[in-house]
Amino acid sequence: MSQDKSHQSDTGLDVLISGGSMGGLFTGIALARSGHRPTVYEQSAGALESRGGGIVAQQNIRRFLSEHDIVDPADITTRSRERRFLTENGDIERAVSETMVFTSWDALYRQLRDAFPDEQYRTDTEVVAVEPEAATVTTDDGTDRTGDVVVAAEGGQSTTRAQLHSDVKPEFASYVAWRGVVDEADLPTVCAEAFDGTFTFYQGADQLILAYFIPGPDGETERGSRRLNWVWYDTLNGRDRDAIFTDTSGTEQRFSVPPGELRDPVRHRQRERAGTLPPVFETLVSETPDLFVQAIYDLTVPTMIAGRVCLLGDGAFVARPHTAAGTAKAAGDSTALADALSSHGSVEDALAEWDQTRTEYGTTLVARGKQMGDVRLNLN
Ligand SMILES: Cc1cc2nc3c(=O)[nH]c(=O)nc-3n(C[C@H](O)[C@H](O)[C@H](O)COP(=O)(O)OP(=O)(O)OC[C@H]3O[C@@H](n4cnc5c(N)ncnc54)[C@H](O)[C@@H]3O)c2cc1C
Incomplete structure (x- = not known):
């Protein structure tokens, strides 16, 4: 197994982001703008294809x-x-x-992707494991990479979430x-x-x-x-x-x-x-x-952090589309993470504050989506 150790410079953090769709790109852009060094790993080989929605x-x-x-x-x-x-x-x-x-989705994705440098966006690279305390990701080529923070923006079927919360399952x-x-x-x-x-x-x-x-x-x-x-x-x-x-x-x-x-x-x-x-x-x-x-x-996690790993966007909470908030939530998670890292001296304090506010938000949103959907489909 090869080891690619990122080097922390005086300012800014090395942030390894698994998933290069909306959540990964919002996070990469927001963190780069705050002076951090994000790298995105996306398992798909080329540009993501819109589902057309x-x-x-x-x-x-x-x-x-x-x-x-x-x-x-x-x-x-x-x-x-x-x-x-x-x-x-x-x-x-x-x-x-x-x-x-x-x-x-395609218009927004294109804009975000164009705004994020190619050199920091690695396609055809799947994150297969994370080590939360060390902020290390293992990718499918067998390389371990260590940063200061890992963000898993892997969507509703996130394998990192499955690793961290094996008991959490999406509920049809x-x-x-x-x-x-x-x-x-x-x-x-x-x-x-x-x-x-x-x-x-x-x-x-x-x-x-x-x-x-x-x-x-x-x-x-x-x-x-x-x-x-x-x-x-x-x-x-x-x-x-x-x-x-x-x-x-x-x-x-x-x-x-x-x-x-x-x-x-x-x-x-x-x-x-x-x-x-x-x-x-x-x-x-x-x-x-x-x-x-x-x-x-519906999908809910009890906490969005484990050590230095953050679960973000649909990887943490999936609210029903009646809320019209999936992509907005990913944007909100990302900007809140950048703000928390800027306003706290320690990474641990920043992640703890981010986790508290965004877990509360995600939990409330999922509950609202359930209520809206069940009423509208007469499922009560
Ligand atoms: C190709 C695509 C098209 C979509 N089209 C629409 C649409 O038309 N309308 C709509 O409302 N929503 C669409 N969505 C969903 C929408 O993007 C999300 O609901 C929302 O924006 C939250 O985004 P997310 O980044 O958290 O999750 P997602 O958009 O689901 O993205 C997760 C990303 O992580 C990557 N990934 C997953 N696991 C790993 C891993 N282990 N290693 C590396 N990469 C990994 C996936 O390939 C994917 O690109 C689409 C999602 C995708 C992936």
Whole structure:
């Protein structure tokens, strides 16, 4: 086994970050800006491929982009001015004035990735073990690397979390989210216009669908070049969960089947079920080239630190998407970590304070997501 020992200079800390998606990049950028030396290890070989979905661009995400001079948030976001609820036959049941700001996962990822130096972003490198007290990570090439702090931003299936909290398991919420994205230009005009400027919902007996515009594939925000993103929460309706999550290669996925990998019978059955939706949503689903699905689950850890290892983003807490807070939470964890390290003389004190505030936040958010989802899907 080779040993690559990082050297601490007079100022700043060597921070080893496992995971180079949103949480890893927010952390790398925030820590570099505070004078630390982050290195990201990402197991994927190339650029991460979007699952194609939308993200609510909460205020702290937009602030992160502006304060770190990454991009003017207006350049990669779309806005709605009204939250609108439809009846089953498509009439407007209720409308509430409210401005919401949206972006796409791919547009945000691209901006964050471009803002982080390639030399400090190692792809095709999986962290296979951590040594919490020594702040050491072992990567899949057999190298041990020691820093001052390790951040595991490994998402909902984090192996570092499994190493540190073997008793913590994601809990399936008994419903799923079908999702899709369609180019505005490919939709009938009347359908695109029905959703323009609104955050539109339909609540059925055991289903909930919503849609909003997000930027186009290259971040375009002008009308005509955007995409319409929808999320359709649905109970299993007697269907077998394993059958839904078995992809085209016959592999049983645990939590999501990405675009292009849903088996035909599964896709057809869900498209047929779109007949129970208001007509504009039915059109939207039928015009979507590729559906994908993710299981809704809850995940909570009792503490986000172990020695000098921090669990961050979805690696620590997964709140249901009704909270629209997954990416914003990752941004919040990251900036709070940078602030804690700047305001405490000792790393231990900084991590303890960070753990207390962010564990409290994550726990509350997961509880709120459970409550929102169970009420909306009539699961109580
Ligand atoms: C490719 C991809 C596409 C996504 N698309 C969407 C979307 O369209 N809409 C949406 O709302 N959310 C999407 N998400 C989820 C969203 O990014 C997260 O819910 C949220 O932003 C929190 O991010 P995270 O960095 O904590 O976790 P994640 O985004 O899940 O990222 C975890 C990262 O860690 C890497 N990783 C895991 N284990 C290891 C290891 N041991 N060693 C090295 N690397 C490791 C993974 O490859 C991944 O890149 C996507 C996630 C990914 C990975």
